[in-house]
Amino acid sequence: MNDNSQQLLNYIGGMPRTAQTKNGFAPKVCESCGLPFEWRKKWAREWENVKYCSEKCRRTKGPHQDG
Numbered sequence: 921m922n923d924n925s926q927q928l929l930n931y932i933g934g935m936p937r938t939a940q941t942k943n944g945f946a947p948k949v950c951e952s953c954g955l956p957f958e959w960r961k962k963w964a965r966e967w968e969n970v971k972y973c974s975e976k977c978r979r980t981k982g983p984h985q986d987g
């Protein structure tokens with residue numbers, strides 16, 4: 921085994937940095953787009969229930985795409 925897989929994961933992320941723990945909350949992975957996203961203050965009350973990185977992903981909720 922080698923480290924190629926880990927580098928590939930970082931590359932697929934497409935973001936300049938990896939998601940970090942914020943304010944003591946570990947990052948989550950969006951169930952729609954599969955990208956990691958960080959805790960945000962606006963989610964402070966509902967972080968346990970947050971499953972999507974954005975409103976767009978929350979509406980998409982899956983592989984279905986409407987151009």
Ligand SMILES: [Zn+2]
Pocket residue numbers: 950951952953954955972973974977
């Ligand atoms: Zn997303």
